[in-house]
């Protein structure tokens with residue numbers, strides 16, 4: 098028993114020794130606190146052990162983290178790393194069993210993922226409604242700036258619009274900015290991001306702790322989030338059932354009901370429980386990531402006024418005053434694309450990609466990785482690799498522009514992952530980020546609200562990183 102508790106499996110990647118029962122968890126938590134996030138702590142440990150594949154034990158689970166571009170790419174592109182961990186935290190998030198897209202693997206995951214991807218494609222390219230849906234939200238953002246005397250807390254400005262883009266895609270309806278339900282959901286999602294790390298927090302390793310410390314372990318928080326989001330979604334799904342007729346598929350819920358009805362009671366991977374989790378996945382995976390990226394974009398406009406000037410110049414040069422702008426126009430403003438890429442590199446909102454489960458015993462860089470090991474993939478370390486980027490700690494959009502001013506060098510920006518589990522909302526997120534940023538910058542100069550504290554630019558850690566709260570002044574141009 099002791100050998101199993103203390104010993105490393107033969108050929109397991111290097112890393113610090115661990116203690117029985119808790120593994121490396123206490124040490125990692127201490128380091129995360131000291132260095133400002135688990136993703137920084139893991140990279141510090143990797144440097145200490147001079148490795149790109151770090152072997153740890155968290156509670157009773159083997160957890161391996163990969164760091165260099167080459168190993169990260171190998172993991173993202175290899176089918177044996179396509180699994181998702183099957184632990185208490187994941188089950189809790191999915192109301193008792195693994196469901197939906199983000200937390201499943203195998204044939205169930207393939208079917209759910211392919212359904213959402215197809216629906217997104219139809220929305221974006223078939224009926225071309227994606228842009229008009231986003232443009233409606235852009236108008237809402239511009240109205241909000243006008244009405245709030247230009248003193249704006251960016252998080253409050255953007256998050257409702259992002260939620261509404263996702264909600265319109267899912268349910269065909271919007272939630273009003275002033276609806277208390279919306280601010281409740283936003284608060285919960287925000288709290289969730291900060292409360293957990295990618296390995297699932299303490300709960301995954303020691304589920305029994307929920308009986309002793311339900312608040313501290315985040316158990317109560319997850320239950321609250323689940324309950325609120327479930328209430329919102331179950332009500333909407335019910336309304337869709339009431340108005341559904343065969344073939345109606347103008348939003349994701351109607352299209353999913355079609356799949357359920359087509360199965361006609363036969364055993365199928367499409368069910369009401371799955372639908373609920375697919376909707377939840379879209380919210381959880383899409384809301385905070387997209388709004389934080391936008392939030393960081395506006396923050397860098399405040400931190401680097403010279404870059405803001407170039408952004409304005411680029412927009413004014415490319416577009417007439419009232420010209421309608423579409424996502425296809427991004428080629429005309431390559432400096433803006435470069436700024437967005439640099440924000441995605443510098444502030445990788447998902448610093449550690451969603452955790453993976455190894456589907457069979459395998460090898461990585463000559464190390465043995467046992468079946469069912471959890472693999473964490475550090476995107477932050479790829480984005481800050483000194484050998485490749487030379488000056489990664491400098492915020493410099495020009496690194497993505499060649500001598501002719503065209504975009505280059507973007508292969509190593511892995512913000513949306515790679516391979517079979519690559520982000521399925523990437524196109525939607527990119528449309529929203531580009532259109533919202535360009536339309537706001539076209540009309541306003543942004544600066545810090547006078548008298549408020551200068552932001553440091555240091556991200557607040559969590560499952561996704563977020564900017565510190567700051568207040569901005571929008572001056573019409």
Ligand code: HEM
Pocket residue numbers: 198199200210378379380382383384386387390446447450451452511512513514515517518519520521522523525526
């Ligand atoms: C800037 C915004 C976004 C970023 C940075 C981002 C990042 C990521 C990353 C890195 C992954 C890969 C996880 C893995 O490989 O295990 C992922 C997966 C995923 N994303 Fe996004 N995402 C964004 C926006 C969105 C949006 C808007 C949606 C919803 C439409 C979405 C839905 C998903 C889903 C459902 C998955 C799971 C895919 C799977 O497990 O097969 N994401 N995202």
